[in-house]
Amino acid sequence: MNYSNHQPIPNLPKLELPKVVIVGGGFAGLKLAMSLRHSLFQVVLLDKNNYHQFQPLFYQVATAGLEPSAISFPLRKIFHGASNMSFRMAEAESVDTAAKRLYTDIGYIDYDFLVLSMGADTNYFGAKNIEYFASPMKTVSEALYIRNKIISNYERAITLPTVEERKSLMNMVIVGGGPTGVELAGAMAELRNNVFPKDYPELSFKNMKVVLIEAGPKLLGAMSEEAQSHAQRYLEDLGVEVLLSTKVLDYDGKAVSLDGKDAIETQTLLWAAGIKPNRIDGFDASQYAGNGRMLVDEYNQLIGSEGVFVLGDQSLLPGGDYPKGHPQVAQVAIQQAKNLSKNLFRIKKGESLSPFRYKDLGSMATVGRKLAVVDLPFVKFQGLLAWLTWLFVHLMAILGVKNKLFIFLDWSWNYLSFDPSLRLLIKPKAVRASERKELIEEKSS
Numbered sequence: 001m002n003y004s005n006h007q008p009i010p011n012l013p014k015l016e017l018p019k020v021v022i023v024g025g026g027f028a029g030l031k032l033a034m035s036l037r038h039s040l041f042q043v044v045l046l047d048k049n050n051y052h053q054f055q056p057l058f059y060q061v062a063t064a065g066l067e068p069s070a071i072s073f074p075l076r077k078i079f080h081g082a083s084n085m086s087f088r089m090a091e092a093e094s095v096d097t098a099a100k101r102l103y104t105d106i107g108y109i110d111y112d113f114l115v116l117s118m119g120a121d122t123n124y125f126g127a128k129n130i131e132y133f134a135s136p137m138k139t140v141s142e143a144l145y146i147r148n149k150i151i152s153n154y155e156r157a158i159t160l161p162t163v164e165e166r167k168s169l170m171n172m173v174i175v176g177g178g179p180t181g182v183e184l185a186g187a188m189a190e191l192r193n194n195v196f197p198k199d200y201p202e203l204s205f206k207n208m209k210v211v212l213i214e215a216g217p218k219l220l221g222a223m224s225e226e227a228q229s230h231a232q233r234y235l236e237d238l239g240v241e242v243l244l245s246t247k248v249l250d251y252d253g254k255a256v257s258l259d260g261k262d263a264i265e266t267q268t269l270l271w272a273a274g275i276k277p278n279r280i281d282g283f284d285a286s287q288y289a290g291n292g293r294m295l296v297d298e299y300n301q302l303i304g305s306e307g308v309f310v311l312g313d314q315s316l317l318p319g320g321d322y323p324k325g326h327p328q329v330a331q332v333a334i335q336q337a338k339n340l341s342k343n344l345f346r347i348k349k350g351e352s353l354s355p356f357r358y359k360d361l362g363s364m365a366t367v368g369r370k371l372a373v374v375d376l377p378f379v380k381f382q383g384l385l386a387w388l389t390w391l392f393v394h395l396m397a398i399l400g401v402k403n404k405l406f407i408f409l410d411w412s413w414n415y416l417s418f419d420p421s422l423r424l425l426i427k428p429k430a431v432r433a434s435e436r437k438e439l440i441e442e443k444s445s
Helices: 027-035 055-062 075-079 128-133 140-157 163-170 179-199 225-237 330-349 384-397 401-417 433-444
Strands: 019-023 042-047 051-053 072-074 085-089 092-096 101-104 107-110 113-116 120-122 172-175 210-213 241-243 248-251 255-258 261-265 269-271 275-277 308-310 363-368 371-375 380-382
Touching (some): 019 027, 027 042, 055 179, 055 384, 072 075, 075 085, 128 248, 128 269, 179 225, 225 241, 225 363, 225 371, 371 384
Parallel strands (some): 019 042, 042 085, 113 308, 172 269
Antiparallel strands (some): 092 101, 120 275, 248 255, 255 261
């Protein structure tokens, strides 16, 4: 692509301040931007969406537990009253590090400091059929698509005459035994056990399989053995079929082919098996690790590119305590953003920089109603207390008082009634211009 004809991004304020351009409004980019509010930096935040997405609760949107708006926060809202900050909805395309210029689909912008916090996308490990037919869950829109697909499948299943014909529509297969896969499987099982039988009394849910497939020998591979064993037992108690050390070979939209096991009929394959960092043109191959993450120093500055910093899922610090990279979780991104904001002020003052040191605050996963596992640095626990801890931590992490209130009310209602009320199938209909004209003329007459 030829970037030389691009014009500058229009209507950006011209401030006599060092310009920090942040690409990505995820946990790292948002935290850094908020840390630089009302500072002596001009901050420009770019993202392809105009809202922040709270990824840990995507699965609750997919399983009709929460509205998409409850886990989304408008990025422009954080800039209210901050004259040094601007937001533009744009996709980054390439970087010219020599000219300190970032090219986007709406024009270019020059920077003093560039921060890449573009996160990661779904990794299909080269399986083209799976990429085409499976449903990923890396955005709010993908989670909403899954919700619509599940409800649509059951509306179709109820119109089919035989159990055999319904089987592929009713079965749910989740691939990936990390927190996302475990939480999805538990939520699907609870829908099958408690909600769908009331909505579709004509269907027999004994015929519906919820299957969780993990290529490794354990679920929740990064957590403790206690958490792993409890999570598996909780899932099996809910009726989830857990397949460990099982590799998915292929998927044609109707059946999942497994290595050494019988194929599973399903039209709903939810893929939560891996992630790969998002990339941007303009950098040398030597600046990337083999897994696609960008090599940074202890200050999160990209090796070989002065003034370019990389945060979160995209970054990898060679050696140290995490030779394969820090965990690709929100806490790493947030802590890196906090440290970088302090270092930007140190650079401005001519002071020495502070190296990034990750403080592991623990990890957790919920499996279902009153079922969760929590690993903290000083204690590990499971069950009801872990579930309440999970609820509290995630509620406090949500941006916006309104969102916190809505989520609390939704969770309270779902707990008391065991009947989430968001099972609406809303499908947008494309209307051609000629049809719109006919409709307008019909109404006017």
